[in-house]
Each structure stands twice: as C-alpha cells, then as structure tokens.
C-alpha cells in the first residue's frame with residue numbers, strides 16, 4: 001500500500017489532508033513539531049478508522065538533520081513514500097518597519113527551508129522509486145503579497161519557485177511537483193486575525209465566505225491521484241475567487 005507523508009498534520013489543513021488521503025487508501029505518516037500538538041486530538045483514530053496504517057513522526061521540519069532521520073524512520077516503518085505534502089507553516093506577522101530579524105528568519109526556516117529539507121530527502125527516495133507526488137502549500141500571500149506578511153509572503157513565493165524547480169529536476173523520473181495556494185481558510189492560523197482583518201478579507205472574496213480545510217484537501221487529493229499524472233509545476237489557487 002502506498003504511503004503519504006503530510007508535514008504539520010496534527011491539526012488544521014494538514015490534518016484534513018491526512019484524513020482525505022487516508023480515505024483515498026494511503027497509509028499515513030503524520031508529522032508535527034511536538035507530541036503536545038497531538039494531545040486531545042483524534043486525528044490518528046479518525047485515520048485508522050479508514051482501515052489504513054498511521055503513525056506519527058515528531059520532527060521540526062526546519063531542521064535538516066532531524067528531517068534526514070525522520071525520512072529514514074518513515075522508510076523503515078512503511079518501506080516507501082509515494083506522496084509528500086509540505087504543509088507545515090507558521091506566521092509571525094508585523095509591518096516591515098517593525099518586523100524583527102528573528103521574526104523574519106523564523107518564518108523562512110519553518111516555511112521555506114523545510115521544503116528544501118523534505119524535497120531533498122524524500123525526493124531522493126522517490127527518484128529511486130521512479131514515481132512520486134510532491135504537493136507544496138503556498139498561499140495567495142505569495143502570489144499577490146500581503147501587508148504585514150513580508151516574511152510569510154516571501155516564503156510562499158519562494159515555494160512557487162521551488163515547486164517549479166523540483167518539477168523540472170524530477171519530472172523525467174516520473175515525479176510531479178505542484179503547489180496549492182489557499183486563500184482565507186478557517187483554521188487556528190486564521191482564527192488569530194482580528195474581526196476587522198477577517199471582515200476585510202471576506203469582502204474581497206467572490207464567494208463571500210471562508211474556505212473549509214476539506215476544500216484544500218480535495219484539491220491535494222486530485223494532485224496525488226492518477227487523474228493528475230500529467231500535471232506538474234503548477235500552482236492551483238483555492239481562494240473562492242480572491243483577486244481575480
């Protein structure tokens with residue numbers, strides 16, 4: 001049975017993607033930064049209820065050495081990784097003039113370097129397998145920019161360049177690499193915004209509502225499926241019609 005690794009999957013969009021890929025029949029390698037993230041949360045039980053195998057691998061995806069060890073451990077447990085979803089991400093918002101160097105560097109490490117770390121180690125395994133699907137979580141902030149998110153939008157734009165590069169480097173080995181760029185999705189990350197910020201966002205959305213995590217998971221499922229076998233290097237916006 002094929003295996004999918006989803007980073008940052010204890011909650012939010014990552015958990016929804018993990019559950020959807022379990023429904024699609026993949027064994028699931030969950031990942032998050034600490035054991036605490038899984039406490040009081042039933043994602044593992046929900047996935048196992050789909051009749052697939054599931055295990056969690058605690059690792060800071062921004063740490064090169066930890067990622068190398070984790071990918072090895074997943075290979076030992078499941079034998080292979082057919083689908084990699086680079087979902088882990090953080091925000092440390094602030095206007096550029098007030099943004100600290102630490103705020104900038106932290107977001108780059110977690111959102112951007114993690115994609116290099118994971119693509120490098122999982123990508124090597126996929127090259128030997130001569131098949132694989134890599135799906136990266138970008139954002140509309142990376143396509144259009146967003147005030148207060150110079151760090152975050154930089155990383156999400158970088159992910160688009162990384163996606164196209166990986167698609168070009170690994171395409172001849174039967175590996176596809178695509179990105180999804182969600183708009184305003186209801187998760188703990190967006191719950192942190194003020195009511196005024198939320199209202200301003202919704203007003204720009206053609207569909208006048210937040211997206212649900214399942215609406216991201218559905219597109220990721222398509223990109224991992226045989227129907228998307230000739231789709232690579234693409235960025236699919238899932239934003240309810242933001243900024244058309």
Ligand code: NAI
Pocket residue numbers: 007008009010011012013014031032033037059060061062086087088089090110137138139140181182183184185186187188189190
């Ligand atoms: P979230 O904050 O609910 O979940 C992110 C998960 O990543 C958490 O479980 C967190 O513990 C984990 N994580 C953070 N740092 C990590 C690290 N160093 N190593 C391993 N795991 C780590 O966020 P959400 O909203 O589910 O976002 C998921 C992805 O989707 C992110 O990449 C985010 O940038 C992207 N996205 C989200 C949007 C939204 O509206 N919620 C819009 C556009 C993109």
